[in-house]
Amino acid sequence: MEIQVPVGLPSVSIPADNPITADQVALGRRLYYDPNLSVDGTVACASCHQPDAGFGDPDQFSAGVGGQRGGRQAPTVLNAAYFNEQFWDGRSPSLEHQAEGPVQAGVEMANTLQAVEEYLSKEASYVEQFDKVYGPGPITYEKVAKAIGNFERTVIAGNSPFDRWYYGKDDAAVEDAVKRGFEIFKDPKKGNCEVCHSMQENTAIFTDNKYHNLGVGVDDEGNLTDMGRYVVTKQDGDQGAFKTPTLRNVALNAPYMHDGSLKTLKEVVDFYIGAGNSNDYRDKDLLELDHLTRKDRDDLESFLHALTGEIPPNTDAPSGD
Numbered sequence: 003m004e005i006q007v008p009v010g011l012p013s014v015s016i017p018a019d020n021p022i023t024a025d026q027v028a029l030g031r032r033l034y035y036d037p038n039l040s041v042d043g044t045v046a047c048a049s050c051h052q053p054d055a056g057f058g059d060p061d062q063f064s065a066g067v068g069g070q071r072g073g074r075q076a077p078t079v080l081n082a083a084y085f086n087e088q089f090w091d092g093r094s095p096s097l098e099h100q101a102e103g104p105v106q107a108g109v110e111m112a113n114t115l116q117a118v119e120e121y122l123s124k125e126a127s128y129v130e131q132f133d134k135v136y137g138p139g140p141i142t143y144e145k146v147a148k149a150i151g152n153f154e155r156t157v158i159a160g161n162s163p164f165d166r167w168y169y170g171k172d173d174a175a176v177e178d179a180v181k182r183g184f185e186i187f188k189d190p191k192k193g194n195c196e197v198c199h200s201m202q203e204n205t206a207i208f209t210d211n212k213y214h215n216l217g218v219g220v221d222d223e224g225n226l227t228d229m230g231r232y233v234v235t236k237q238d239g240d241q242g243a244f245k246t247p248t249l250r251n252v253a254l255n256a257p258y259m260h261d262g263s264l265k266t267l268k269e270v271v272d273f274y275i276g277a278g279n280s281n282d283y284r285d286k287d288l289l290e291l292d293h294l295t296r297k298d299r300d301d302l303e304s305f306l307h308a309l310t311g312e313i314p315p316n317t318d319a320p321s322g323d
């Protein structure tokens with residue numbers, strides 16, 4: 003099967019050991035929306051990565067089984083296909099690997115992989131679907147993770163007003179404020195945003211897939227409350243560093259930052275004006291942006307709003323189960 007890629011997005015690469023088929027994507031979609039993958043049948047992937055909220059969560063910290071909450075904001079699954087590593091700290095190397103985490107996380111779905119396998123093996127309609135996709139044989143979590151991974155690879159959104167203007171050469175697709183905001187975004191002497199939220203030649207995900215410390219979540223004494231990437235690499239410079247998130251569809255994904263501490267895009271822009279929060283590990287590419295006028299800041303925000311793309315069909319909850 004071919005994944006249709008909208009304007010502005012690169013092609014999606016499929017891992018060699020997980021060939022994608024339409025039947026597999028349909029299975030992955032069903033699993034993604036199935037709360038029975040959680041220990042008490044109440045929480046699905048979609049509970050925290052909601053299609054109506056840009057595949058993110060409007061709550062600062064998502065509610066898992068029994069209303070428990072972790073300490074990080076649920077990032078969007080939209081365009082996660084393009085991230086080199088998953089999670090704010092990049093601790094997972096692939097979508098397949100990532101899909102094993104939430105099922106077992108105590109504050110998320112609080113289940114075991116074995117219990118999921120048992121549940122699915124008892125559902126005749128699932129057995130039929132797994133057999134169709136992978137051939138007859140036991141249902142393993144590996145097959146579950148592969149199906150969810152390839153479903154997620156179809157959850158990509160491009161063709162935003164920005165894409166139609168910049169890549170599609172449709173001059174009327176955006177207002178002048180967006181065009182001015184884009185200049186500020188790119189210009190190292192103005193916003194200097196593109197240095198981390200990077201663009202490629204003919205496409206853009208607006209992330210360098212790297213980790214930076216902006217000082218989000220430092221306490222009043224300037225101490226980091228979440229070590230971020232450091233926990234994975236143990237490199238001193240990675241203290242308090244988090245993955246640069248994509249800016250695509252960002253208007254749908256409030257609240258912002260790894261701790262969901264900023265509620266609006268206006269608050270995000272204001273945060274950058276002061277070069278984030280001071281601490282020993284703050285990224286050197288964060289500059290004071292006092293020179294940006296109120297109009298410049300509004301234009302930057304208009305640009306961010308123009309990055310909302312089209313969510314593809316057949317990614318919402320399947321009906322008729």
Ligand code: HEC
Nearest residue numbers: 046047050064065066074075076077082088089090104110
């Ligand atoms: C209870 C809420 C919750 C549930 C349920 C949940 N997630 Fe998440 N998800 C999160 C949070 C919070 C993070 C960020 C955690 C971190 O970075 O440490 C995350 C991160 C991710 C990421 C990484 C995205 C990125 O930008 O790095 C993907 C992909 C993802 N989840 C997919 C899934 C899938 C698939 C399922 C179901 C198997 C699922 N999630 C279930 C809350 C949830």
Ligand code: HEC
Nearest residue numbers: 193195198214218244245246247258259260270274285287
């Ligand atoms: C030094 C690299 C860097 C620069 C420069 C930078 N960003 Fe970011 N951006 C990040 C990282 C890393 C995060 C996540 C930080 C965290 O949660 O701790 C982020 C988060 C964001 C978010 C929140 C996204 C979400 O889903 O939560 C927005 C919006 C954003 N940046 C816009 C901008 C704009 C606009 C500029 C320019 C004024 C800019 N960034 C400059 C690295 C950067």
